[in-house]
Amino acid sequence: MRSKLMARHFGTVAAACLSTACLSLAGCSVPSSGPSRSAVQTEANVDIVDVTYGSVLSMQEPIQKGFPESFVRQPLPTIDRISLDEKLQLQVFENVDKGLFGATEAGPTVIAPLTVDSEGKLSVPYVGRIDAVGKSLEELRAVVEEKLAEQTPDPQVIVSRMDESGLSVSISGDIRQPGIYPLDIPTRRINALLSRAGGVAASPDQVKVEIRRGRNGGSAGLRAIQDDPRQDVAVLPGDNVVVRAEHRRVFVLGAIGAQKVIPLDQPNMVLIDAVAASGGLNNDAANPEAVYVFRRKAQAGTQPPKSGSVGTVFRFNFSEPTGVLAAGEFGLWNSDVIYIAETGNVRFSRVLKLLLGVTLPAKQISDMASGG
Template sequence: MSRQVSRTAKSIVAFLALTLVASCGTLPRSGPNKREIYAGSVINGGDAFIVSVNPRVTAATAVTPALGFSSEFRNASALGADTIRPGDTLGLIIYENVEDGLLTNAGASASLIDEVQVDSAGMIFIPYAGRLRAAGNTPEALRRIITQRLDEQTPDPQVVVRRLAGNGATVSVVGGAGAQGVFPIERPTRTLTAMIAAAGGVAISPEIALVNVSRGARTETAYLSDLYKNPSMDIALRDGDTIYIEQDTRAFTVLGATGAQNRMEFETEVISAIEALAQVGGLNANLANPTGVFVFRNEPEEIAEAVMGRDDLTGTQRLVYVLDLTEPNGMFDARDFIIRDGDTIYVTEAPIVAWNRSVAAIFGSLGQIRSAATTVGG
């Protein structure tokens, strides 16, 4: 009788265990499988368009950050190191080729006009020459202007102009520079890259360094690497400019059957899907399904329409891009597909992994069942 009870108990426990495993829905795993992702597509009643990556899709989605300086910044001429500015104090000596000159005292051939300050409007006043614009001119340019004005009053005047005091033009360098501070615009440091070099270069990776230039109420941004690739981006500086160097904050997330699951920052200005996977150690050889590499992204309307070949979409669209690394051109497509800020890359598990997990769960449960049944049956 006890043996019959033991067999009955084992059968009941085994049946309950198998029923539990079969009805549990999903076993522990890193995320949805390939079939479940496709089930969420628009054609299946979901809210995401699922698109296989090919050269046409790669070209339509190859959008990189539109950074760079405007023509107003790029066309500004280099500022002279000796340019006169409001607040500067000037000294003038005027020689007249007559015994009784306009500005000279009796018996003197020269007149010293000392400590002429440039007012906030950039102007100075010289007797018989009138009110003149000094700011923006070099001492040599101002000398010619004064000479021309006085030449109408006295024959062949000779003028000497020199700056007595004044800090000259300066810029502020802050952020991720080698040295932060206020630096003068001098002959060797009239351009942006020269000033950055004078400030000790950058203390962050040059590949992801952003250079912001604030001029008045306007701020424009460019990648540091672009300043060297495109010489027109190496703009001339202006008095009062602020140069702020910061690290690129763009990032993407990698999940699923990869070497690591993490939020990753961009290590270069442009990064491809292959490079993004490489940053986390590539696919997990024991888990990954190379036919199911997905990129989840919210696409602007115009890009979504280009990808889908439609003109009836409205607003931002959810797109899921599929990369099959086993296809003949799969690796090339992944190499050319550009990852953008905020993307989520998800690698599905191979079907055999789910099968092995189910088998392990069943036989693991059966082992526990046998132990329990033995205990129950005595």
């Protein structure tokens, strides 16, 4: 009983001291881990959106479209077909001692390099300019043999590529083994080609893959490429593939178990995931009615930002079951800031400690702050 009376007496004295001392601190600010609930709600340059379980489904992040439809519909390249700028080699065997290309005792006559010109044609001695682009090596061999047979009896011709310059793609960026890679049957799709180049060190959710094809281009996330067969598009000769690790992350601040930066390296991370990964709300300091997500750009499904707005603030009430459920559906965006405001008692406790140099139990602080 005596201890209770002393505590009540101390509370009365402390309250009186506070009333007097606060007058001298009217122009001073009490240290805080961030803006209070009232400060967030009265900020003129942000849009405040109350998030409920009923509204959260309309606020999901737009699904990335991935590669354009022309890339998705692109058939696999027929890599046995000749393309522009390819360098070819011909070996000609003649059945006479002195043929068109000279003595044959030393073996076949090698004609190289022969380059397919910008019109898709190939110039062959004693044959002339013939169409090459789109033909297979076997089809071109048959044409050359037919033309030469008019001038030398029963020639035999072998056509081969001097290099793979016409059937290669370049890979650069955040890939383990960047370089120029020849296309073959197993690597005609982007996912297989990336594997051939050693893959990427970052999480697939952090990686974007861009394909530059002449004047056209498109990009898709590596996760989509791995999970969606339509996004595992065909790669064509001459494509430039650029791989970028985006290092997407969110920031967790305020009255939370541990303030930290959380990488968005999991698919479809939601607010409740980030709160749990940070140790949950601080039981002694957090205001469960004031859980916020700060976002620089307007969220899909919300009202357009008002003139002069610098972003949108989404407010969740964790004191209600529907607020927690809404947090389990609210998808996070890159660079979102999650902030949990402090309860008013925490700020009162700081004032008490600042003025009197003491720390009291939470219930007594609550009673004092409420005048009880």
